[in-house]
Amino acid sequence: MSELNGQSVKLTRPKLAVxxxxxxxxxxxxxxxxxxxxxxxxxxxxxxxxxxxxxxKGLSLNxxxxxxxxxxxxxxxxxxxxxxxxxxxxxxxIKHKMPFLDQYNSPVIxxxxxxxxxxxxxxxxxxxDVPGVAGLEMNISxxxxxxxxxxxxxxxxxxxxxxxxxxxxxxxxxxxxxxPNVTDIRVTAKAVEDAGADAISLINTLTxxxxxxxxxxxxxxxxxxxxxxxxxxxIAVRLVHQVVQAVDVPVxxxxxxxxxxxxxxxxxxxAKAVQVGTANFVDPNAMATxxxxxxxxxxxxxxxxxNDLIGTLDA
Amino acid sequence: MKNHKTIILSNQxxxxxxxxxxxxxxxxxxxxxxxxxxxxxxxxSLPPLLRRPFxxxxxxxxxxDCDGMPQKEFVELIYKVVGSGTEIMQDLHQGDRVELLGPLxxxxxxxxxxxxxxxxxxxxxLVPLYMLAEKLVANSNVRLLMGGRTRDDIITxxxxxxxxxxxxxxxxDGSLGEEGLVTQVLERKLKKYPNAQVYACGPMxxxxxxxxxxxxxSTPLQVSLEALMACGVGACLGCVVKGAGHSEENPQYLCTCxxxxxxxxxxxxxxxxxNQSGDCGGCGV
Numbered sequence: 001m002s003e004l005n006g007q008s009v010k011l012t013r014p015k016l017a018v019x020x021x022x023x024x025x026x027x028x029x030x031x032x033x034x035x036x037x038x039x040x041x042x043x044x045x046x047x048x049x050x051x052x053x054x055x056x057k058g059l060s061l062n063x064x065x066x067x068x069x070x071x072x073x074x075x076x077x078x079x080x081x082x083x084x085x086x087x088x089x090x091x092x093x094i095k096h097k098m099p100f101l102d103q104y105n106s107p108v109i110x111x112x113x114x115x116x117x118x119x120x121x122x123x124x125x126x127x128x129d130v131p132g133v134a135g136l137e138m139n140i141s142x143x144x145x146x147x148x149x150x151x152x153x154x155x156x157x158x159x160x161x162x163x164x165x166x167x168x169x170x171x172x173x174x175x176x177x178x179x180p181n182v183t184d185i186r187v188t189a190k191a192v193e194d195a196g197a198d199a200i201s202l203i204n205t206l207t208x209x210x211x212x213x214x215x216x217x218x219x220x221x222x223x224x225x226x227x228x229x230x231x232x233x234x235i236a237v238r239l240v241h242q243v244v245q246a247v248d249v250p251v252x253x254x255x256x257x258x259x260x261x262x263x264x265x266x267x268x269x270x271a272k273a274v275q276v277g278t279a280n281f282v283d284p285n286a287m288a289t290x291x292x293x294x295x296x297x298x299x300x301x302x303x304x305x306x307n308d309l310i311g312t313l314d315a
Numbered sequence: 316m317k318n319h320k321t322i323i324l325s326n327q328x329x330x331x332x333x334x335x336x337x338x339x340x341x342x343x344x345x346x347x348x349x350x351x352x353x354x355x356x357x358x359x360s361l362p363p364l365l366r367r368p369f370x371x372x373x374x375x376x377x378x379x380d381c382d383g384m385p386q387k388e389f390v391e392l393i394y395k396v397v398g399s400g401t402e403i404m405q406d407l408h409q410g411d412r413v414e415l416l417g418p419l420x421x422x423x424x425x426x427x428x429x430x431x432x433x434x435x436x437x438x439x440x441l442v443p444l445y446m447l448a449e450k451l452v453a454n455s456n457v458r459l460l461m462g463g464r465t466r467d468d469i470i471t472x473x474x475x476x477x478x479x480x481x482x483x484x485x486x487x488d489g490s491l492g493e494e495g496l497v498t499q500v501l502e503r504k505l506k507k508y509p510n511a512q513v514y515a516c517g518p519m520x521x522x523x524x525x526x527x528x529x530x531x532x533s534t535p536l537q538v539s540l541e542a543l544m545a546c547g548v549g550a551c552l553g554c555v556v557k558g559a560g561h562s563e564e565n566p567q568y569l570c571t572c573x574x575x576x577x578x579x580x581x582x583x584x585x586x587x588x589x590n591q592s593g594d595c596g597g598c599g600v
Contacts, residue, residue, distance in 0.1 A: 035546075035550065035551065036550060037548075037549060037550035041546075041548045041549045041550040041573075042548065042550065044316055044548075045316075045317075045318060045416075045548075057550075063566075065563070065566030065568065066552060066555070066566070066568065069542075069543075069553075069554075069555060069556070070543055070553075071543075071552070071553045071555070072543055072544075072545050072551065072553035073543065074362075074363060074364055074365050074399075076362065077361060077362060077364055078364060079364060079365060079545060081545075081551070081553065083551070083552050083553065086552050086555070086568065229364055230361065230364070278364070278545075280546070280550070281365060281366075281545040281546040281550070281551055282356065282364060282365060282366060283318070283356075283414075284318060284416065284546075284548065285318060
């Protein structure tokens, strides 16, 4: 503290660092998988060292082609996407994408998925000894092709089975990303926690659909897609709030965050960190602005450490 | 490539439904290449949520507001009002705050100076061809074949003429120039000028027809594609098109934003192209 015009002024900057499952993040802001490519796409616009963590596009054992086009369409304050998890596959990622990310000091969290339990296990095992991989984020919103296409994350027993198998193969911090397309998300949250998840991130996109009324065709080639963007934020805040109440592991909040005040809603209901998704498309510098504004908010509110704000909902 | 928070210098209707917007844009004269595009956003506005891709019409310098001030560097976009985003754009005025991400994407290859250059533009697809023509006229004979549904769709042709480009206009209803499709003019020109390179931008059925004609004449072709895109930088993978080597087993998707928007015809899978979206009604969803 020092005196300026008779008023006491804080000269120390508020602390933004948070820790999740042993991962030390310099601030609670990271990209949501699938909206930040492999990091290199955004490097011309944003210093990746500023980020709390870097989260990669979802990776699978083999390269994946993705869906036919149109793959995206805009909706009111949001967008639908059905990209179909197009990705280069885990080997190409390790060889050609990871060395680029490894130059940065922000921890790299590799998002991955599978269409069978075995695929999940194999990808996790393959990432175990890759230099620079700080943690894993597991997308369980995929259909299990061996079980009639039922989505792993919509069935507590399936979610539990796949997470516990992956858990056996990885010593890295394991974040499980939940789908909101369930009756009671607390049930799947509890199931993955019991199966060994170190942290939980939510929400993945909400399923949605839009129709071109002149052609009477769905606006996505895949008919159904995932809704993201500001439109889903109140739903995401509610779900994060419910999951924070239900589990003990740290929670990462995702859903329609494009400004610091959006991120703060999630932190206040108890998320230890947040992911920014669709906003990266709108403004490639969105996360840097959010980090700056979080610091300014803490400064203005007299909060020395952002951890003092987390989970302080007055309800 | 950079994100500029900047202002509009002017925004005028140049033909029914078509607007020309001039935006203050430092460095664009140095950076922008023919065929590149920008991702445009109205500052502090929601909706529309996503930026819109627009081909660069031209770049230049405008006179300063008063003597002694530096000239104002600008970029010009031409857009057609087709949806919610462009409806908002048409009401913008001088001084309104906007954001420009760009210049983005891979532009046109200028090719061999000895070839005849034939540019084929359909409606709003004409836009990226202007900067190309500016560059090509220095070393080559350049002809523009401009097609539209009606005379309202024929825009900026006199500006091409001022560059020294030979222009040939056709409209489907015959309200201006020759009656019929631009592709029938192309057929004739290719017979007359066998040593040509063709550059095309327009609606997908036109591009598809141009490809068939050029393939039949073994004429090299570059096309500029339109696509729905969310990011413009290769991250969202919303704007992909199938590449020439594409198969179900060995998929090859190319990002229109990053590997395009200009492609050599042989890079693409033309059997599948016509069924692909790419149609955002003139880059303005």
